[in-house]
Every structure is written in C-alpha cells, then in structure tokens.
Amino acid sequence: MKQKWSVIASLLLLLFSTGCWDRKEINDIAIVTATTYDKLNETEYIVTTQIPLPGEMGGTGSEGGGGTSGGAMFLLDAGVGRNVREANAELQQRLSRQLIFGHRRVAVFGEGLAREGVRKTLDVLTRTREARLATQLFVAEGDANKILAAKPHLENLTSEAIRELGVNHFEITLRDFLIEFQQKGSDPFLPVLSLVDNLSPDPELIEEQIGINKVAMFKDDKVEFFTDENQTKAIKWILGKMEGKSYAIDWTETESINTRIKQQSGNLSYKIENDKPVFIVTIDLTGSIIENETEINFEEHNSLERVNEKIKEDVKAEVNSILEETFARNMDSFGFGWLLKRRERERWHNEWKDSWRENLPDLEYEVHVNSDIEWTGLTTKGIGVGE
Numbered sequence: 001m002k003q004k005w006s007v008i009a010s011l012l013l014l015l016f017s018t019g020c021w022d023r024k025e026i027n028d029i030a031i032v033t034a035t036t037y038d039k040l041n042e043t044e045y046i047v048t049t050q051i052p053l054p055g056e057m058g059g060t061g062s063e064g065g066g067g068t069s070g071g072a073m074f075l076l077d078a079g080v081g082r083n084v085r086e087a088n089a090e091l092q093q094r095l096s097r098q099l100i101f102g103h104r105r106v107a108v109f110g111e112g113l114a115r116e117g118v119r120k121t122l123d124v125l126t127r128t129r130e131a132r133l134a135t136q137l138f139v140a141e142g143d144a145n146k147i148l149a150a151k152p153h154l155e156n157l158t159s160e161a162i163r164e165l166g167v168n169h170f171e172i173t174l175r176d177f178l179i180e181f182q183q184k185g186s187d188p189f190l191p192v193l194s195l196v197d198n199l200s201p202d203p204e205l206i207e208e209q210i211g212i213n214k215v216a217m218f219k220d221d222k223v224e225f226f227t228d229e230n231q232t233k234a235i236k237w238i239l240g241k242m243e244g245k246s247y248a249i250d251w252t253e254t255e256s257i258n259t260r261i262k263q264q265s266g267n268l269s270y271k272i273e274n275d276k277p278v279f280i281v282t283i284d285l286t287g288s289i290i291e292n293e294t295e296i297n298f299e300e301h302n303s304l305e306r307v308n309e310k311i312k313e314d315v316k317a318e319v320n321s322i323l324e325e326t327f328a329r330n331m332d333s334f335g336f337g338w339l340l341k342r343r344e345r346e347r348w349h350n351e352w353k354d355s356w357r358e359n360l361p362d363l364e365y366e367v368h369v370n371s372d373i374e375w376t377g378l379t380t381k382g383i384g385v386g387e
Contacts (some may be wrong), residue, residue, distance in 0.1 A: 030097040033074075034159035036144035037121050038110035045113075047087035048078040048145040049099065050159050060256070071155050075381060076148055076231040083125040106191060107137055107174070110144035114117055119221040122181070125174055126352045133175035136166040139216035139223060140203055141194040150210050163211060166191060169212045170241065181221065185337020185348075185356060187326075188218045189235070192226055219331050228320065234318040237283050238266040238334055246289070249310050251294045257307060258291035259373055268339060277344075277352075279336050279365040281323070288375035298376040312369040318365045330357040336365075 034050040052074050079091030092099055107125060111120055125131060140147045166172070170191040180188035192214035200206050214234055215227045227235065231263035236242045242264040250258045266286040270277045289298070289307070296303050326333045337356050341348045352359070 001079075028097055030075075030095055031098045031103050032101050032164065034106045034108070034148055036110065036120075036140070036148055037084065037106060037113055038144050039113045039116060043082055044080055045087050046078050046080060046145065047084055047091070048076060048148055050089065050120040050148050050157065051077075051099075051155060052370070056136075073225070076145075076171075078145060079345075084121055094147060095118070096157070097147055101128075102132060104132055104181050106159050106166070108144040108147055109137070109190075111140055111142055114190075114223040115316065117221045118206075122178070122221070124125075126178065131174075133178075135174045135175060136163055137172055137174055137177050137190050138162065138166065138193045139190045141192050141214065141226070144193075146195060147210060150208050151279070152209065153198075153207075156174050158210070159296050163292060164197045165210060170215065170235075170239075171241065180216075180335075182229055183335075183338055184353065185332055185341050186335040187220070187333045188329045189333055190218070191214045192216050193282075212249075217326060217331065217333055219329065219377070224329055224331060225325070230318045230323065231322040234322040237264070237269075237315055237319055238281065238322075240265045242285065246290065247311070249314060251296075251310070253364050255293040256279045256291075257289060257294060257296075259287045259307075259311070260290045261285055261287040265288075266363050268334065270336075270339060270343075273364075276364065277340055279339075279363065281319060281334075281365060281367045283319065283367070283369045285311075285315075285372065286372040289373060294324075304373060304376070307373050308371040310344050311371040311373065315369045315371070316367045319369075322366075323365060327360045327363055330360050332356070332360060337361065
C-alpha cells in the first residue's frame with residue numbers, strides 16, 4: 001500500500017513539474033541594445049538595430065565597428081516596412097536568432113521622421129511587454145541610422161557611447177518623454193545627436209564621432225526647431241543641468257573668464273497680477289574661477305561682483321532667448337501651463353485651458369539670476385598682471 005501511494009505521489013509531482021518549457025538559450029537570441037527609426041520614403045520606414053556580438057567583445061586588440069566579420073563587436077542591420085513592426089519582421093526573416101528588445105538602452109528618431117511626427121513610433125515602443133521605460137530617447141540631426149554606424153573610441157558599443165552622452169547632458173527616458181507628451185500644458189524636447197569629426201593629430205584616427213550640442217523642441221509630437229548654442233545652455237540652466245559644468249564669460253571680444261559651476265538649480269513659480277499669471281524663472285548658481293584670460297586682479301574691490309553681474313546678464317539673455325522663441329511658436333516647453341493646472345485647477349479648466357497655446361506669445365514672465373562666484377582658485381591675479 002505504501003508503494004502504491006509513493007507511485008501516485010510521483011505521478012502528481014510529474015504533473016506539476018513542467019520544466020523550462022519556454023526557455024531561450026543565449027545562443028538562440030539577438031539582444032538589441034539600440035534602435036533607430038527613419039522614414040525611407042513617404043510610405044516606408046527603415047528601422048536599424050544594433051546587436052552586440054559577445055564572442056568578439058573583450059578580445060585583445062579588438063576594435064569597435066559594424067558588420068559581421070573582421071573582429072566587429074556588433075552587428076548593424078535594418079529592416080524596411082510600411083510600419084515599424086513590419087520592418088522588424090522583415091529583418092527577423094534574415095536573422096538566425098530571435099530579436100529581443102527588452103534590453104534596449106537607446107532609441108533614436110531620424111530628423112525627417114521626428115519633424116513628421118513620432119506618435120506612431122511611440123506606440124511600438126510602449127505596447128508590448130518588452131517595452132523598457134528607462135530607454136533613453138534622442139533625435140538625430142539627419143538620418144538616425146548613420147549615428148549607429150559611428151565608431152566611438154572609448155566604448156565598445158555605439159549604444160553605450162550614446163547612453164553615456166545622454167547621462168552627461170540630457171538624460172531623457174521614454175517614461176519622461178511620455179509624461180511631457182501626454183500632459184496638457186507642456187511640450188516635450190529631446191537631445192540631438194550629431195556627427196562631428198574628431199581633431200586627432202593622427203590622420204588615421206580622424207573619424208566621425210557622436211556629440212550633443214542641440215536640443216529638438218517638440219510641438220505635440222513633431223519637432224518644431226533645433227536650438228542654437230545659447231538656447232541649449234538656457235535649457236540646462238532651467239533644468240538645473242549645469243552643475244559640475246564649465247561656463248565661459250566673454251569679457252571682451254578676445255578675452256574670457258572660465259568658471260566651474262559647483263551648485264546650480266532652476267525653479268519655476270508664478271504670481272497673479274491683474275487677474276493674469278506672471279511667471280518667474282529663477283536660476284541659482286555658485287561656482288569658482290578656473291581660468292582668467294583678462295587683466296582683472298581679483299584682489300581689487302568689487303572685481304568678483306563685476307564677474308557675477310556679467311554672469312547674471314549672460315544667463316538671463318540665454319534663458320530669454322529660448323523662452324521668447326518657444327512662446328512665439330505657441331509652445332510651452334517648460335511646463336508653465338502644467339504648473340497652473342496643478343496649482344489653479346479650477347481657473348485652468350474654466351479660463352486658460354482652451355486658449356493656452358494661442359495666448360503663449362503674450363505670456364508675461366520674469367527671469368531672475370542669482371550668481372555667487374566666490375572662489376578665484378590658487379591665485380587672484382592673472383599671469384603677467386603687474387602690481
């Protein structure tokens with residue numbers, strides 16, 4: 001009898017022990033670390049993926065690059081289709097391994113696609129279980145697939161180089177973009193990836209590298225314009241992204257003072273005057289001088305005060321430049337309307353919501369900059385400055 005129950009118990013255990021019925025061996029999958037999206041023509045997309053080749057990574061004397069031979073560390077390949085899913089399926093037909101998108105770290109929209117609208121592509125990035133909200137988003141200047149073809153010198157994978165650039169400049173994830181895109185009273189923006197030649201003295205090492213020096217400003221789901229250098233700095237000031245960065249003050253046409261920003265923050269508030277909102281953008285910063293090309297002697301009275309006044313003037317002009325252009329284009333890129341919606345909910349819905357975009361060019365705002373450059377480094381006089 002005991003033996004009979006033992007057999008029955010064993011059979012029951014077999015019923016509940018399903019094993020690894022859905023397992024996928026590492027040799028059967030292709031892990032995608034980056035994807036780019038471009039419009040090939042009016043009716044077709046071209047979707048490019050980067051897939052690491054683990055067998056080629058970490059070897060002695062290996063170099064970055066695309067392709068499938070010659071020691072390449074990653075594969076670059078693309079699919080074409082009427083939509084993104086169809087393009088991915090077309091690529092999958094030519095691969096011996098199953099594409100896995102759950103570990104994707106970056107996604108890049110081509111400029112043409114971004115100016116046309118990214119709503120359809122966002123649907124693909126969010127609909128499946130493989131969607132990773134921590135994926136960093138970017139816009140490419142020109143075609144996005146050319147960005148992935150670059151060969152970064154300090155990273156094995158282009159995707160990792162792009163991710164690190166995002167962390168150092170504007171770390172905007174899919175989650176961040178979706179929040180800004182979907183909330184009323186706010187327009188999103190994304191960092192722009194550009195290809196620039198490095199300046200190596202060795203001609204053999206001169207190659208196109210990836211850089212971030214612009215921001216793509218969206219109106220709804222379409223890129224409206226790319227920022228210039230001053231507007232890009234202004235966005236960093238508003239977001240509090242200048243901490244740890246250097247900032248140059250053009251003292252004269254040929255001389256400048258360079259500072260290191262130790263602490264920095266940006267704050268948005270408002271007040272109601274004459275029954276209308278007046279917004280206040282406040283920039284606070286502290287820092288030190290790291291280079292002085294001028295003949296200013298910082299032992300002299302009011303010398304640091306003059307530097308702080310100049311910084312206030314420059315930062316205020318930069319912030320005004322981005323606010324003026326976005327408001328003129330009926331864009332609310334920094335959540336002025338969203339702030340009102342949260343703080344003045346009833347008045348927002350009854351008075352401001354329906355005509356918010358149309359009223360943006362006439363929006364009243366103030367920019368306040370508080371600068372405290374307090375440390376001059378180990379010397380107070382410039383080299384060669386007399387008594």
